[in-house]
Amino acid sequence: MRMLTLAFLVMFSLPTFVSAQEKAPESDKALKAFQNQDFDEAERLWTQWADRDPQAFVPMYNLACARSLRGDTKGASEYMLTAIERGFADINQLERDPNLKAFRKTDTYKQLVDAWPTFLDRRVEADLDAARKTYGSRYNYTKDSKYRLAFASSYDTITSRQAREEVRRTAEWAYKNVFHDLRDTSDGLDPWVMVVLPTQSHFAVWANETYGQLHASATSQLGGAYAHDQKKLVTQDLGSTLRHEFFHVLHWRSADRLGQRHPVWIQEGLASIVEDMDQTRQGRWEPAVSWRTNSIARLAKQNKLTKIEQLTSMPRSRFAGSRPLSNYAHARAVFMYLHEQRKLAAFYKQYTDNYSSDPSGLTALLETLDTTTKEFDEDLRQWARGLEMVHEQNSPPALGIGVVFDVSPGDGPIVRQITHNSAKDAGLRPGDILTGMNGRSVRDLNEFYRVLTGLSKGERVEITYRRRSQHKSGTVEITGRK
Ligand SMILES: [Zn+2]
Structure with missing residues (x-):
């Protein structure tokens, strides 16, 4: 999720994606029971959750896992089919989850895997139909099969085309500079993502549904968000927020393929790097200095940068909760620094290849740059102090x-x-x-x-x-x- 940069308003923070799992009061208890092999209690709690929220796929998926572990593959198949009907779309998890070992021997599983691309195609058509019902005939609806995106846009056709072009060049930049293996989507196994470019009033409705009743000023500060559970990106700004949230889409696609969950500093640092892009003198489109680098330059000059060890181990609640602007700016600066050293893709590869030995990313960062935490903090500080300051809303040019x-x-x-x-x-x-x-x-x-x-x-x-x-x-x- 991304807040707009209206400098005169106080920013506040919200969770990046509100997943069904986070909202359910049964979630933690059920997982604990499951880990203690108290399957009856776990199943009771998941069923309760699934009954209360008929859209939630997480309890259904978990019930399938419990049934599979108990050897009831027929029950597992039924629950899994319901989980998929409700929106579960991650084939990689299906193929890897150790809890589903018994289920993977069934015919249902084999049929599911064979039909997966068709099933994803049907899902996006259903999502588009649902969007047509919600937003009506004044929006335009398009699909981009290369990037596996469906668009519902309240804008005119030219502006909508410009938004799709912005997405395209962001994707191409990302493939070239970070996610080398992501370009090929020809196996049809990546879930489609719905991109909604709503009117202001539709945006307010969505924001209130997603985050609870927000004050009007908060809604205007909220740029947009990507909900990975729903495979849905909503943004009211067609520049930096669209790029930031779309980068989350690509990053999740990469992480899902790898079966990994990356920490908040990597997620937000990578997504923030494309927020401010500009033409270099050589005509390349590259991450640019911005209000975010202004803030990191100021922190560096005051010797107030967080240590990289702290940044890389921060849980999301703290990253987005206390001093979120500094943390976003700091994470963006780390990735800009890597990119300037032409080592961004090398870092991502090093990190994902060695994910199991250090999910935080700190080791991969130090190894990629052949440095120590102390040296890195000092190098980043020096680099940040030398960043060009740019005009922003609270210091406009003359x-x-x-x-x-x-x-x-x-x-x-x-x-x-x-x-x-x-x-x-x-x-x-x-x-x-x-x-x-x-x-x-x-x-x-x-x-x-x-x-x-x-x-x-x-x-x-x-x-x-x-x-x-x-x-x-x-x-x-x-x-x-x-
Ligand atoms: Zn974000």
Whole structure:
């Protein structure tokens, strides 16, 4: 999950994905009973949970495990089929889970494995049908079989296509720089993921359903989230949040294939690295300095960086609970640093290859960089101190394009007021949404400020903007900012 970076509002934190398991009061007790081989008690609790929540697949899956362990393969098959009907979609777990050994000898299991790709295809069609019922005919619905994504978009066709293009280039960057083996999805075994780009009101409904009743200001700060249990990504911002949450999709896909569960600093550090991307002078699209690197640079200058040993062993509750901004910034900085050393993919490989000996990732990090914790902390501190500081919302640049913007999550900054004739001459009107400048996409004010960096007063730049479903372009002059 990602909070938007509205600097003037206090950020707060929520769990990254609310899984059915976390919400069930029976969950811990049932697992304990199961571990103590008190199968009757475990089954009683799981049944209770499954009856109360007819959508939850976790208790059904667990019941199948219990039945399989007890040698009741017929019962195991029945529970497993229900778990799958309810949304269980991880074939790797099915193939690996030691509790299912007996079940794997059944014909049901063999048939399931053979039919898995077809079954996943049917699942995505059902998800799309459900989305059509929820969101109606004004959304557009598309599928991308290469990345195994289905889109439900409230935006016009051009903006929706731009969002899919953003996903595509994020995936290509990820394949090239982190997840080397993920590109090939031709076996059809990766579950499809539904990407919802909702209207503001649909987003508020979803946020309240997912996180409980939120105050309106909290809803506007919440950028979006990816729920891996549901294979559903929802975002109201088409830039940094879309990239961050989509990176979670890819990362979970990789972790599921490997049968691994990666710690929060790796999950959030990797997802944050693509939040701020920009064109380098050589024309490559790469992670860029941002408000997050500003914050790590400040911490480094004050000698307030957490030790890498602490960061890599932090549970999610603490990572997202106390000083979440520093932790996200720190984790992003570690991965940016690795990427700058051209060692990001090497780290991920080293880590996943040796996952069983150190799931925290600390050993893989030190081995990849051939360093010690003490040296690493010092090297990262030096590197962070030297980072270029960029303009952000609470320190905007002295330049502008002759308009005052409103901050609103969506596909770009909204023009509130025109303050210079060149903006008027370019055709801009209040209510228009700026979407690009000088060929670079601008999806929020931080991106706008970054693109402004390096331009000078009086220079003329190309802009693209949207007025309802019309996409327009024009030329504006860089002005002093009022
Ligand atoms: Zn995240």
